[in-house]
Amino acid sequence: MTTTAKGAPDQKAGVTIAVGRRVFLGMTALGLAGIVFGARLESVLDSGLQRLFPWWPGFRIYSISGSYPMISEAEYRLEISGLVDRPRVFTLADLKAMPSTSFSQEFQCVTGWTVPNVEWEGVKLSDILDEAGVRQGATALSFESYDGADSESLTLYQAQLPDVIVAYRMLGAPVTTEHGGPVRLYVGPMFGYKSLKWLSAIRVVDQVIPGYWEQNGYPLNGWRDGSTGPTDLALTGGVA
Amino acid sequence: MNVRIDTYQQAVSRILRFDRVQRTAHWANALLFGILMLTALLLYFPGLSGIVGRRALVVNIHVWTGIALPVPLLISLLGPWGARMRRDLRRVNKWTRDEIAWLWALGRRAPRVVDKFNPGQKLNSLFVGGSIVVMLATGIVLKWFQFFPVSWRMGATFVHDVLAFAIFVVVIGHIIFALAHPESMRSMVKGWVTEGWAARHAPAWLREETGEMEEDQSVAHSD
Numbered sequence A: 001m002t003t004t005a006k007g008a009p010d011q012k013a014g015v016t017i018a019v020g021r022r023v024f025l026g027m028t029a030l031g032l033a034g035i036v037f038g039a040r041l042e043s044v045l046d047s048g049l050q051r052l053f054p055w056w057p058g059f060r061i062y063s064i065s066g067s068y069p070m071i072s073e074a075e076y077r078l079e080i081s082g083l084v085d086r087p088r089v090f091t092l093a094d095l096k097a098m099p100s101t102s103f104s105q106e107f108q109c110v111t112g113w114t115v116p117n118v119e120w121e122g123v124k125l126s127d128i129l130d131e132a133g134v135r136q137g138a139t140a141l142s143f144e145s146y147d148g149a150d151s152e153s154l155t156l157y158q159a160q161l162p163d164v165i166v167a168y169r170m171l172g173a174p175v176t177t178e179h180g181g182p183v184r185l186y187v188g189p190m191f192g193y194k195s196l197k198w199l200s201a202i203r204v205v206d207q208v209i210p211g212y213w214e215q216n217g218y219p220l221n222g223w224r225d226g227s228t229g230p231t232d233l234a235l236t237g238g239v240a
Numbered sequence B: 001m002n003v004r005i006d007t008y009q010q011a012v013s014r015i016l017r018f019d020r021v022q023r024t025a026h027w028a029n030a031l032l033f034g035i036l037m038l039t040a041l042l043l044y045f046p047g048l049s050g051i052v053g054r055r056a057l058v059v060n061i062h063v064w065t066g067i068a069l070p071v072p073l074l075i076s077l078l079g080p081w082g083a084r085m086r087r088d089l090r091r092v093n094k095w096t097r098d099e100i101a102w103l104w105a106l107g108r109r110a111p112r113v114v115d116k117f118n119p120g121q122k123l124n125s126l127f128v129g130g131s132i133v134v135m136l137a138t139g140i141v142l143k144w145f146q147f148f149p150v151s152w153r154m155g156a157t158f159v160h161d162v163l164a165f166a167i168f169v170v171v172i173g174h175i176i177f178a179l180a181h182p183e184s185m186r187s188m189v190k191g192w193v194t195e196g197w198a199a200r201h202a203p204a205w206l207r208e209e210t211g212e213m214e215e216d217q218s219v220a221h222s223d
Helices: A002-010 A019-052 A092-097 A125-132 A234-239 B002-013 B020-044 B046-052 B055-068 B070-078 B083-093 B097-104 B119-143 B150-180 B182-189 B195-201 B203-210 B215-222
Strands: A016-018 A077-082 A088-091 A101-108 A114-124 A140-145 A151-155 A164-170 A184-187 A199-205 B014-016 B094-096 B192-194
Touching: A016 A019, A019 B083, A019 B094, A019 B097, A019 B119, A019 B150, A077 A125, A088 A092, A088 A125, A092 A164, A114 A125, A125 A164, A125 A199, B014 B195, B020 B046, B020 B055, B020 B070, B020 B083, B020 B150, B020 B182, B055 B119, B070 B083, B070 B119, B083 B094, B083 B119, B094 B097, B097 B119, B119 B150, B150 B182, B182 B192, B182 B195, B192 B195, B195 B203
Parallel strands: A077 A199
Antiparallel strands: A016 B094, A077 A088, A101 A114, A114 A164, A140 A151, A140 A199, A164 A184, B014 B192
16 A cells, blocks of 8 residues: 555556456456356367467377387287187287278367367277177276286277277378377277277276276266266166 | 775665565476476377376376465465565556556557556566466366366366467566566566666666655554
């Protein structure tokens, strides 16, 4: 108060206005409104922004170990074991010899970033399971990654959905190392973290074993329609 | 004899611009911003993410640094030691019509009277304050996403990304300005500016500081 009294004689205009408070509150209000309405705004801006900034809105690469595991196409192996009649190891050529499926979908992370129209090609996970012969008593799958740290889980029901694939092509080219190549999982109905990269092994088990991100607080079932609460019962699967 | 003159000159010509509390708050804030911006780059750009990996660790550093972000400014403002901080906050808040005109002219026309802070500096402070609140709010939605609908998470991602971009622009601009004005930057390191600098850059403030000497006691008593 004393400050303004002293400052006053210096200012010919005399009057001061609390602009600072308005700027601060305005910025805060705009930011909070952006949380609620930003998704709509972004969908309008999206195409334009992508042309302006090539990196917008790109993939954010989630690598949880120190570096990417480098696996050549020739040395790639996918092991399937556990509660199956015919445990076996697939080479990339084995996978490519199986009937393939391809489609485009929006890739969406649980934290909100999306990449529209991502092309996928690979083998349906259900075909691989049929090939190995799932035994009585199996209820879930546990996936392992070449990076030695990441893991994922799906119920048997979820694994048999048509857009759950073992992918060897993505974005119109072989899956790059960065994106989890040469072979990764793609779980279409769920958020990105379920789509395990550098897929090395599938174990058929009798209960859901939470994967890496689930152990770090992500929901066990990453359904994209929003039913992502940790209370989702993995074993009741199909209701989503 | 030279020594005496130097001491004399220092005694009259140095004016305290930022006290220890303000400088500590500034550099603590700058350190937190620096950690956040560095980890942000790692989280955002695939090339960098690949080199460093260990995403869970980088995320943790980013999140907890973000939660700590408002702490230095709040402590420096709210404590009994924060008198100068609070007084400068009032300066940042109050704008003369002249300064508002500067804002509308997008800085092309210099304001007639410059107080302790020019309108650009005021805007920078306000932007930093607003950024802390908005980045914290959107960051909370992203970290504890389970409690928010998907459309909010997308909105929060959008705001967090756009504002992050703006923060990089403003912070780099702030550093360039600081490097271009070494005396101004020194005042954020050592606290003081010379009277000559104040006369050139903040004449109204200089008059206030020098005319205030005898009033200071009365202020102290009334506190």
